[in-house]
Amino acid sequence: MNTMDYDLLVVGAGPAGLCAGMYGGRAKLKTGILEKGVPGGEILNTDMVEDYPGFLSITGPDLAAKFESHARKFGAEIIPDLALEIYSEGDRHIVVGEEATYRAPAVIVTAGGNPRKLDVPGEERLSARGVSYCAVCDGPFFEGQDIAVVGGGDAAVEEGTYLTKYARKLYVIHRRDELRAQKIIQERLFAQPNAEVIWDTVVDEIGGDQRVENVTLRNVKDGSTRRLDVGAVFIFIGFTPNSNIFRDHIEHTEAGYLVTNSLMESSIPGVYAAGDIREQLAKQVTTAVGDATTAALAAEKYIEAMRHEAAHAAPAAAG
Numbered sequence: 437m438n439t440m441d442y443d444l445l446v447v448g449a450g451p452a453g454l455c456a457g458m459y460g461g462r463a464k465l466k467t468g469i470l471e472k473g474v475p476g477g478e479i480l481n482t483d484m485v486e487d488y489p490g491f492l493s494i495t496g497p498d499l500a501a502k503f504e505s506h507a508r509k510f511g512a513e514i515i516p517d518l519a520l521e522i523y524s525e526g527d528r529h530i531v532v533g534e535e536a537t538y539r540a541p542a543v544i545v546t547a548g549g550n551p552r553k554l555d556v557p558g559e560e561r562l563s564a565r566g567v568s569y570c571a572v573c574d575g576p577f578f579e580g581q582d583i584a585v586v587g588g589g590d591a592a593v594e595e596g597t598y599l600t601k602y603a604r605k606l607y608v609i610h611r612r613d614e615l616r617a618q619k620i621i622q623e624r625l626f627a628q629p630n631a632e633v634i635w636d637t638v639v640d641e642i643g644g645d646q647r648v649e650n651v652t653l654r655n656v657k658d659g660s661t662r663r664l665d666v667g668a669v670f671i672f673i674g675f676t677p678n679s680n681i682f683r684d685h686i687e688h689t690e691a692g693y694l695v696t697n698s699l700m701e702s703s704i705p706g707v708y709a710a711g712d713i714r715e716q717l718a719k720q721v722t723t724a725v726g727d728a729t730t731a732a733l734a735a736e737k738y739i740e741a742m743r744h745e746a747a748h749a750a751p752a753a754a755g
């Protein structure tokens with residue numbers, strides 16, 4: 437398998453990866469961003485972004501396209517490959533991809549994560565048959581039907597509000613009596629006449645023959661169960677970081693988030709993490725690009741220091 441050398445490798449092309457790539461390019465580092473899918477990450481699944489400063493309102497895909505062209509403008513290369521493994525060899529880090537092997541003194545991991553699964557009967561069997569994790573992608577298929585959303589965080593409430601424009605009736609099923617979502621996001625949901633929150637309730641089963649037809653609900657306070665007829669279930673119950681390939685050798689939390697210092701450096705010198713894969717308070721585009729900026733500038737200094745050291749070690753070694 438070919439081995440290709442870069443100054444800086446970025447794993448994942450969401451907002452954090454594209455921002456890190458932009459800064460890598462601006463620093464005149466030979467920068468490669470590994471991304472098997474479409475660049476843009478999670479915001480590709482978001483209808484409108486309205487909390488990214490400078491854009492009062494922009495669609496997720498439009499913002500992703502701007503991030504991508506910005507990274508490319510400064511010379512970052514987007515490599516269509518999937519990272520399978522990462523390890524260190526001397527002062528180089530090796531990223532093994534499906535297509536080739538890549539080597540660089542510094543790596544920024546911006547691999548994000550995936551929506552968490554409910555793990556109830558019917559979820560897997562009816563996935564893409566009414567069970568969905570992306571409102572923008574699948575909402576229009578359920579126009580005029582009753583739709584359930586599971587979760588009570590920003591994603592569930594925001595995507596639920598979005599789905600009210602397709603749903604005849606939109607149910608948000610939440611396991612507590614209080615939503616976790618930001619108040620401003622909650623208010624928009626409560627303003628929709630066709631939205632209803634079903635409190636203190638969990639989904640025990642998703643039913644249907646070829647497609648979703650109903651969900652079995654259980655009230656966690658009194659244990660009562662009932663069946664609710666819906667044509668689709670959208671699940672927004674959080675996020676699992678894509679850190680599997682790093683877990684055995686990079687410090688991480690129990691939930692799999694990579695732990696970094698204030699320079700975004702992981703427990704391995706020269707390996708940085710930014711965005712949703714990193715342990716932090718919020719998963720916002722703003723925090724992802726903030727992390728990525730710090731990581732890229734720190735990586736630049738790290739590479740410079742390494743080159744400086746090598747240049748000064750070389751004459752001594754020669755003499």
Ligand code: NAP
Pocket residue numbers: 487554586587588589590591592594610611612615616638672673674675717718719720
């Ligand atoms: P989250 O904030 O972790 O919320 C997950 C929600 O799902 C919580 O309400 C949780 O209930 C519920 N939940 C978890 N496991 C469950 C289970 N097994 N069964 C039923 N309910 C379950 O996740 P998120 O909403 O995906 O957001 C992730 C991050 O992205 C957050 O940092 C969020 O702020 C950010 N985000 C921001 C925006 C925005 O600002 N516009 C939009 C989307 C996401 P409990 O409340 O009881 O724990």
